[in-house]
Amino acid sequence: MFRKTMIASVVAAGLLASPLMAETISGVVTDENGQPVAGAEVTVIGENQRITTDTNGRFTVTNLNAGEAELHIEARRFGHRNFRFEVPAQGLSNISLTLLSSTIEVIDVTASPFHASATESSLPVSVLAGDALKMRQAATLGDTLKNEVGVHSNFYGNVASSPIIRGLDGPRVLITQNGLDAGDASRIGPDHSVASETSTATQIEVLRGPATLFYGSGAIGGVVNVVDERIPTDNTTRAEWMVQRESVNDEKLASGSLVSGVDNIGLYIDGFWRDNDSYRIPGFAEAQPDDDAVKGRVDNTAATAKGFTVGGSYLLDNGFVGLSYGRLDREYGIPGHAHDEHGAEEEVYADLSQNRYQLLSELNFSSGIIRAVNTKLAVTDYQHSEIEEGEIGTTFKNRSHEARVEILHRTFQDWRGGLSLHYKFSDFEALGEEAFTPPSETEMLALGWVEERHIGDWLLQLGARIERVTLKAPNVLLPELEVHGHDDAQQHEAEHGAETPQVFAVQQRFTPYSLSAGAVWDFADGYNLGLSVSHAERAPAAAELLSFGPHISTASYEIGALFVQDEHGFELNTQPVALEKSNNLDITLRKFSGNTGFVLNAFYNRIDNYYYQQNTGLFAEESHQDEPAAEHGDEHVDEHTDEMPVYLFAVADATLHGLEAQYIWQVNDPFKLTLQGDYIRARLNGGGDLPRTPPLRIAAELAYQQDAISADLRATRYFKQDKVAEMEQATAGYTLLDASVSYRFDVGLQELTLYLKGQNLTDQTARVHTSFLKDLAPLPGRSLALGVRGRF
The missing domain is CATH 2.60.40.4130 (Immunoglobulin-like)
Incomplete structure (x- = not known):
């Protein structure tokens, strides 16, 4: 169909x-x-x-x-x-x-259904590209983007960190590769690495706020789009490469990409290799170290990764059509585990692989009602195994395919825009002793519409989208579970999920819709005011509904919203599952001409039926059998018990609001000063705060660029976060000092750049409040990275 x-x-x-x-x-x-x-x-x-x-x-x-x-x-x-x-x-x-000169670097955003840039969109957007991207690129997507306004990282021990947009992450922030879902498992757990590589990207785009019109309910909090040239739109020969060595974890990195072609054929190839040891820190990894704690390193944070992409396009007079194949392999430690029976730390690591096939096509028509037809297809096969002491404990698989067709019409009555038809299918499976969510299939079919027009000094933008989402899980397990409290009064009160394990077949259907209206008013030369109002709805993800089991990465026992707790334990919820619904307001004031510029954003999100993990105050007991008695020639079998805090996916109304600001001053030809900050307040309407909300943050950066030399010095202050959820601990503030210097020179036809960059130069102990591992894995200590990159 x-x-x-x-x-x-x-x-x-x-x-x-x-x-x-x-x-x-x-x-x-x-x-x-x-x-x-x-x-x-x-x-x-x-x-x-x-x-x-x-x-x-x-x-x-x-x-x-x-x-x-x-x-x-x-x-x-x-x-x-x-x-x-x-x-x-x-x-x-x-x-x-x-044209008016601008101190703000203005780069177009390909992830938006409208023409958008940092100075033109009714919604705030950011683009990291060029030399700035190369200097900030890190092993993970979250750490690459952590200095962008309104974007934080959930920092998972430097191995699998994902971006947080305005306090939202997981299934609310969509990660895309060239406009299509990355197709990995990074949205269900912080230990699952995003299957996109930043070292070969040309730009990374961040849409802050609901971007559901073309991208679906998974983008209710925003979109991060990683852009590369894997399907080239021309055949002009060009290449980029880089090699780098970093001190804090002995990281070695090499990457490169090449675009070329002949006649009507465009060709692309890229590849990368990265290897690092566990990273060093100034003190102890644990916030409360015991007598056996080792100082100076976060164990089990070593990683190695490699990958390549090949692609080609047939270039037409009115567009192109192209195909690509990408392979990614990544192996990395999962820090923070010490649960064998002898008290020694077990080696736990993840082995990730992904095959991705992608088709992109753009066909433009010089006359007629239809102006362009853009087609995007992706087929992804992802696998992620968690390995303990050489044996696979749990394997996650995600086989997905996605297609989107955009039909854009020619200007009619000054309106321009079009329709999109969007289909996505995901077959997710988790197998093993710590498979906390059952196998499930999620299917989505959607129709979207967007229009925009100029009226005098005003740009108006309208959009709507409706989806049909189906979630099927034939074998949802309600296992036998013993839980208890930790105070004396509760020690004798054991509760059970079920007297015997029960299996259910679950099928849920949702029809979320989104509406959006925006305006940009150019009220003076070099100034504008953006306003966006929207209503967005989201179908809850499979993990939010169906989880029931131990989650190795968060050291917790997770129970989905499809289960309810009563005096007898946990039972299947027979009430209808609610859609998450948000009403959103964004106001943006910009000045982008002259020697000074600024962007000020204020946002307000009222979210009904917000799904979040609530600490129940209970602890689950998981019994583990040691090696079978037959292997030892005796009848005795030792058992040991792990205790995990129980987190239940609760549903409540919430309000998130905040401010984002950036000010840029071109002091003189070589010097530029940038000041920025962001603040997020996330509360439950019934009282209390949401967990892991990013703290207030301000930063100052002084940059120098003259002839072949570039340099910058950046200080970032993260304030104390004491607005915390029930049973969540406050996190102390800290200040990070970073710097870099680079020198450009030519060798033959190549432009080379030699660079040195330093992070956390004052060797601060810094614990990230948004991290699940904040008490086990602080940020890396002082680090220097030396590298060279080239292009022709």
Whole structure:
């Protein structure tokens, strides 16, 4: 059905094409001093034309309709601008378009259904690209993005950290690779590494706030899109590579990518290899070390990873179609485990692999009702095994496929936009003694619609989406479970999940929808005000509903919202499962021209039926049998018991609100000062705070760039977080000092950059409040990284 719909969309585009255009616009792009801007890109809004200005700043746009036309102009170090014209029958010539210089780096976001950048979107967005991305790239996606405004990391011992957007993570933050779900298991547990590599990415985009219109209910908190060129859109030969060595964990890194081709064929290849030991720290790993604690290192945080991608495209006059294959292998320790019967720490590590096939196609039409048809397909096979003392304890598998077709119409009554048809299927399976969630299948089919138009100084954006989500789990287990409290009065009160294990078949259907309206008002040159209001709904993830078992990475016993607790223990919940519903408001004020610029954001999210893990105050007893007696020739079998705190996925209404600010001052030609900060308040409406909420954070960075030398010095203050959930501990504040310096030079046709970067230069002991391992794994100590990268 879905495949037939995609084919019909492409055929319809061809049938609706008809010649309509004939007029021309020509002119010059200048800066505020009247000097020509070479290399500026001129795009006809609502059409498929993109022209680059010549060395004199001149351009010519052809094949336009007589009537109204809108041009979008962008250039490096300038703010983007839109210009509207009435195009007479004879066309327009010798027009002059002025761009305003900007201290804010403005980069387009490919993850947005609308044209978006840091200075143009009604929702706040961030893009990390170019040299800034190369200097900040880390082994994990969360650690790469942790300095972006509004983004924190859940820091899982430097091996599997994921991004947190405005206090939300897990199934509420969608991680995508070139616009499609990464297809891994990183959304169900902090120990599951994101299956995307930052060292070969060209840019990483962050959409803060609900981005559900084209990406679905899994993006109710935001989207992180990792962009690379695995399916090239041209065949211009270019390459990038880098090698790096870091001191704190003896990390070795090598990566590279190449784009080339011939005739109408574009080719791509990349690869990377990374290896590191356990990282060093200034003190003890444990917040309350015992007599046997070892100082100076977080054990079991070694990792090794490798991967490659090959891709190719057939380049057409009106677009491209391409395929790619990527392979990722990663092996890393899971820190914080010491539970064998002799008190010695067991070696627990994860072995991850993923195969990913992707198809991208963009077809543009110069006439007719349909302007473009964009198609994206991905098939992913992911596996993650947790290995204890050489034996597989638990294996997670996720086989998924996803398809999205975007049909964009030509400008109609000044409105431009289109429809998207989106399908996603995930077959998730967890097998083994610590499989805390049962096998399940999740299927989603959605229809989305977005439109935008300019009215004077206003840009209006509208959107809607409706989904059909089905969750099937044929073997949901309610096991026998003994739990108790830790105070004397509760020691004798044992409760059981069931007298004997019970198995249920579960099938849930949801119909979440999202609505959004946004506006951007250019109330003065170089200033605008953005406003976004939205209603977004989310179907709960399988792990939030079906979990019932020990979770190795969080050292807890997790019980899903599909189970309820009564005086007899835990039973299956027969009440309808609620959708998570949020009503959201975002206000953004920007100044992006001149020697100073700023972006100020305020947000308010009211979320009904918020799913979160509540500490019950109870402890589950898990009995483990030692090696079988037959292997020892006796009848005695030793048993030992682990105690884990019991966390229940509770449902309650919550409110999250906060502020984000960034101020940039170009002090003079070489020096630039950046100040930024963010604050998040996350509360339950019935009283109390949500767990693991990021603390108040402020940062200052002084950057220097002159000729071939670049340098920066950054100080970040994380304040104490004492607004904590029940039975959650407060976390002390800390200050991190980072710096880097680089030198660019040419060798033949290559541009090389030699760099040195330092992190936590004052060797602070820093515990991340958002981390499940904050009392077991602080941030790495002082670290220096030396590297060289090149491109041609």
